[in-house]
Amino acid sequence: MGKLRTIVVGSGAGGITLALLLARAGRQVTVVESQSAVGGYLRRFTREGMRFDTGFHFSGGYTNIMRQVLHVLGLDEASRADLIPNRIVLRNTGDDLTIPAGSGFRGTEAVMCDSFAGDAPALHALFDAVDAVWKSTPMCDLRDLTPLRLDISPYDMQTVGDFYRSVGMGPAAGTAAGSFAMCHGSLPSEAAMSFHARVGYGIFDDLARPAGGGDPLIAAFLREAEKLDIDVRTGTTLLPFTETDADGECRTALLSDGSRLDADQVFFTIHPASACELLPEQARTPSLCRRLRRFRDSTAFFCSYYVVDEGTPFTPGLVSFFSDTDMDAILEGAGSSYSTGYLLEREPDLHGKMCSVVAAFRTMRPGFPEWAAPTPALRREDPRYREFKAEITEEIAADLTALYPEFKGRLRPVATGSPLTCRDYDPPTGSAYGVRNVCGQARLCGRLPVRNFVLAGQSVLVPGVMGAMLASFTVFRQAVGEETYCRVIRDSGIS
Ligand SMILES: Cc1cc2nc3c(=O)[nH]c(=O)nc-3n(C[C@H](O)[C@H](O)[C@H](O)COP(=O)(O)OP(=O)(O)OC[C@H]3O[C@@H](n4cnc5c(N)ncnc54)[C@H](O)[C@@H]3O)c2cc1C
Secondary structure (H helix, E strand, O other), rough: OOOOOOEEEEEOOHHHHHHHHHHOOEEEEEEEEOOOOOHHHEEEEEEEEEEEOOOOOOOOOOOOOHHHHHHHHHOOOOOOOOEEEEEEEOOOEEEEEEEEEOOOOHHHHHHHHHHHHHHHHHHHHHHHHHHHHOOOOOOOOOOOOOOOOOOOOHHOOOOHHHHHHHHHHHHHHHHHHHHHHHHHOOOOOEEHHHHHHHHHHHHHHHHHEEEEOOOHHHHHHHHHHHHHEEEEEEOEEEEOOOOOEEEEOEEEEOOOOOEEEEOEEEOOOOOOHHHHHOOHHHHHHHHHHHHHHHOOOEEEEEEEEEOOOOOOOOOOOEEEEOOOOOOHHHOOOOOOOOEEEEEEEEOOOOOEEEEEEEEEEEEEOOOOOOOOOOOOHHHHHEEEHHHHHHHHHHHHHHHHHHHHHHHOOEEEEEEEEEEHHHOOOOOOOOOOOOOOOOOOOOOOOOEEEOOOOEEOOOOOOHHHHHHHHHHHHHHHHHHHHHHHHHHHHHOOOOO
16 A cells, blocks of 8 residues: 555644654655745744744743654754743732743742742642643653543633632732743633643743754754655645545645645644635535634734844843733733733854844734735835834833843844734734633644544644644644554654
8 A cells, every 4th residue: 555645734833743743654745835935933034144033932841842842753953942031020010030040840939939928828739730730741741652541630621710719829929920821822711721731831840942943943854854755845825625525535635836736634734714714615514613713812922023232231031021910901912901022032143143132022912903904015015004013112122121221222123023924924813822722612623524634733732832743743643543653752762
């Protein structure tokens, strides 16, 4: 029997993970990417001779699961990362604390308890819950090859808000300790405690800055793809399928460049709404459309990028700034509530000269102003868009210089990106992480109503880049079965 012909739609962190796993399992894989290059939000861009990130600034997991994931994929050289400090500032209460780089899980707990002594019992309960969730999550240690269990935990049934109330957490301590809700963009009043806790474990344990952002990961993927004979097609979009065959499958894919691909199975690693639009009409059943309508989007970000004059005192790290302690309002983009993450970084420019740069991402409600023009070219011409961007860029810089007065007059904006910029890529709604996590709501992931179609889905266990990669591991495991999955893991030499 010939190799199973498999298409992976999308080449972000989720797509490249699935493509490598499926090829290592013996499939003949084609990756289809509508952008001109692979990587999705792993991609970086160049301004004034410097590289900047789009959607991969920092991550947890570099001392454990991320390292394992990269090893199994054969991308070890992309596992270099620097542990960074995390400064958390709450403007309305004046709380300002820094968790030193490499504090580790319990060290972070100690700093939090020192800063919010009255909330220490609640914080201990939070850290214990986070630890328990992480240790009981299947796939958080790839060396564990016991058959996949999909147990329901009590934390799957409890929202973050309910958990906080049950342990008597105060608002300031709750916002500081849950500041990583920025990393999933789902409201604490709705998000499952288990989902929130998995992100928290990574951030508490080993917050790290991947060296070179997504560049080494993309480069290593391209090298492995060539070795494994993965056909990578960029600059071409998968077009909607028109009909299923007698077996309820679609085996011929048409691409926007006019080419045609035969496939036994198709994996979608794109926003669920985008994937569903590619299904043939008869597969878009009323129940699927109802489910889709129930999903709401995570928060969106406005990004701005700055160069800091050489000679300015500068300490790399993450700064998480909150305008107030109402995390629901912040993530919803309600009223004047917002939060901004600043990644302060020293990195060589293209000539090897070290530079200080800041990437800032401020929460915004997903969705677009009525005047928003549909294409980048038209938006560039629109003075309203220019004003909107200039105003927010200035506000972001003003908050930063209030925290670091030494940056005053020494901060130069070099680029901006709004949720509208994201809309030109994926997800189409401009949200940062795709759909929001809502406690008790099933995820749209796994088999689709066309028998040979699978949705890898974002944020199944964890959001972000690591989440997209782990979601692909989970979907791969279910699609190829335990035996093949275990063989691929064992062949990597990890267990
Ligand atoms: C501003 C911002 C900052 C972020 N910061 C971080 C961070 O610091 N750390 C972190 O871990 N996460 C961060 N994230 C989240 C993270 O970037 C994403 O969760 C993750 O990269 C998603 O990966 P993915 O593979 O699911 O999707 P994507 O990276 O979006 O990849 C999907 C790909 O599919 C392609 N595509 C779509 N439709 C089609 C089609 N029909 N045919 C062919 N190709 C198609 C798209 O062009 C895209 O390349 C951030 C996100 C944003 C927006």
